[in-house]
Amino acid sequence: VNIFHRESKCKIRVGTSPDFPPFEYIDDKGNIVGIDIDMMKILSNKIGCDMEIVSIDFNGLIPALINNQIDVIASGMTITEERAKVVAFTKPYWSADQAIVIRKDANINPQSLNDLVNLRVGVQSGTTAEQMISEFVSSTGKNINMVSYQSYVLAIQDLLAGRLDAVVVDSPVANMFVKQYNVKISNIITTNESYGLAVRKDNTELLNKLNKALDEFLNSDEWQQILRKYLG
Ligand code: GLN
Structure with missing residues (x-):
């Protein structure tokens, strides 16, 4: 998350690999949609930022995060010990x-x-x-x-x-x-396995904001609506 001039809102760049329905996939109209996308829209909004979706192959997501091309990975990513050595994960939001x-x-x-x-x-x-x-x-x-x-x-x-x-x-x-x-x-x-969102290790500000927003979100009707929308 960046700090800005008066008119511009902060923007969270969200990396995702849209080949993983119902979490992220390309719909009939060619848009990237899914549970992770809707969730990130709401979390970004809660944090007071806009978001931008960046499509990246799954094996390129962690390198893109580390190289500062994106700020968050939202891609059905399992929290693992190995990954947690190089990125910071939020609390889990799904199990598989x-x-x-x-x-x-x-x-x-x-x-x-x-x-x-x-x-x-x-x-x-x-x-x-x-x-x-x-x-x-x-x-x-x-x-x-x-x-x-x-x-x-x-x-x-x-x-x-x-x-x-x-x-x-x-x-x-x-x-x-x-x-x-x-x-x-x-x-x-x-x-x-448990899915978490990933941020750069030094981005504790964003990690804390995401965790707080996730807490609210996972207990909300909005979350239930998203699940109904994608899972029926
Ligand atoms: N959850 C699996 C992992 O983290 C698969 C994720 C995916 O393919 N998008 O490796």
């Missing part, structure tokens, strides 16, 4: 697990990471799904043919085209993909 997504007509039924051994599995680059599979492979010495995509939407397209056997993605997003595409969830891997 990982889902194994397969084609509706698939003749496989993977229930666990072990069931994905030797299969072609798509993830989005820089995600906790990618990290979980990498750790499974290195700790067990087993093989998963993991393919990392710039976006989950591309991974789902490759799944539908038969170039992948499964996609591993956050459970709330998997539920949306099931509504939108000819895919199903074969099982959920419990990971107990």
Whole structure:
């Protein structure tokens, strides 16, 4: 957040990777919409700032934040110890697990990471799904043919085209993909992830303001309305 001349309001630059419905995606009109976007509009307003959405691939969000190209990451980002070494997270606003997504007509039924051994599995680059599979492979010495995509939407397209056997993605997003595409969830891997907003480590002023605004927001009717709007 910057301090300004009399007429200009402060502006919060919000980085997001719009391939993660219902949190952020591109609608029929080409606009970036979703739970994170509506939430950030309200939080920015509470803080007294305007906001600007900046679209960045998921694996570029933390570098963009650190390089001061954006002020906040709002992108269904899981709070992890590793990330918390380089960015500061707000309190959590959502929880999720990982889902194994397969084609509706698939003749496989993977229930666990072990069931994905030797299969072609798509993830989005820089995600906790990618990290979980990498750790499974290195700790067990087993093989998963993991393919990392710039976006989950591309991974789902490759799944539908038969170039992948499964996609591993956050459970709330998997539920949306099931509504939108000819895919199903074969099982959920419990990971107990929590989503937070991220700011630069030295930006404690913005962190405190966001946390205060989040407290109010998460107990408000506005929040319930947003959830109804995107989740039905
Ligand atoms: N929650 C997952 C993570 O933080 C995936 C986020 C995403 O792909 N937008 O890695």
